[in-house]
Amino acid sequence: MKNIKLTLSYAGTNYHGFQRQKNAITIQEKVEQALQTVFGESIPLTAAGRTDAGVHAVGQVVNFKVATSIPINRIPYALNANLPHDIVVTAAEFVPDDFHARYCAKSKVYRYTIDNAEHPRVFTRHYALHIGYPLNLTLMQQAAATLVGKHNFRSFMASGSSVQTTERHLLRLDVQKQQQYIEITVEADGFLYNMIRIITGTLIEVGRGKRPPDLTPVLNERSRAAAGWTAPPHGLVMLEVKY
């Protein structure tokens, strides 16, 4: 048996998220179907993280164990030939037997993209949230800086979620302008449910001048009601998983 790590990209637009569900088409189901076709057996998949419905990935990581003689560099081609065009395996490598895509992950990097032109760019309409009014980049960057570090992020978790601890280490929260886009890049040891989308919605409210840029009081409230809007899923991309 070999332990194989795949790097996976997908457009989440047409899927009900990563994780397999009954009566809904998911990324996991499509990839497991391709594994079955290529390797001739049912193979369960372990993923670094579940992405929600409508969320995309360029660097999702999964692993699985199989006995195969297919050369490792041919595996992406074999799988891609059996996957829809909106799911693409970009790399495959052998990893040690104890590698686990989720448990071994040290941090994950996501990016939320805002199209801040007056009128949206059609080509990125599924990959960026269009905000037609001006956003103050400096205020958003100031607000982002108040969230970086080890904090209790309970205010930035969807209400009703259950989790052992709501403390997370936010390693990076960059807000950059690239042409007409504002890119929010966030890295952490883990994320609470909807955390990035709530952070993004809150930063948008700051950028619009609707709330002060110091978000320390929001953290201290430890209540979902203290934070801002949940930005929609289609602007979010899972960029990278670090091991």
Next chain:
Amino acid sequence: MKNIKLTLSYAGTNYHGFQRQKNAITIQEKVEQALQTVFGESIPLTAAGRTDAGVHAVGQVVNFKVATSIPINRIPYALNANLPHDIVVTAAEFVPDDFHARYCAKSKVYRYTIDNAEHPRVFTRHYALHIGYPLNLTLMQQAAATLVGKHNFRSFMASGSSVQTTERHLLRLDVQKQQQYIEITVEADGFLYNMIRIITGTLIEVGRGKRPPDLTPVLNERSRAAAGWTAPPHGLVMLEVKY
């Protein structure tokens, strides 16, 4: 009556090209329907150029005449509210009465994008042609240089087309690498039918080492058979019309 110029962007994926047809959905039909809704009358549209089925635009230019009191900067919003999400008006301006989107155009700029990574990027799958094998950029640039200038481009016109003259002035044909993409940017006073897609297909054959980079003999043949493959429409975008 005011003469109004619109700048139009669209993803051509779901349309049978720009020009109105019976029994097929086109960009022109959608825009004329929006004009009818906004201005309350049937208004014919003049476009700088027709784009084929599957071809996109960020800078298509159209004009039309109407008596209206809607402020010019509100017209894009009014039209966009009545257009599908893959067609967006990005600008509107009053122009002199004799402005004609097609006849007044001095040159047009198009871009053809090739995704030259081993495995395609999912987000641009509708906007870039994926070529997984390596292409030699230097050879493609050498070949491009042999086409720039005033030439008879009959070899680069779809066979069966009828046109008064096959001479065109190619002002620019740049081949640049941007990350994993090869961008072919072309400007001319006018284009023959399928000209950019045949030029692109021929440059790809040069980049793959399948034909020599000097394309002067191909021009001199004045026969479609002398040039290369017609690249598919989805990599092509109408970038700008110059007046």
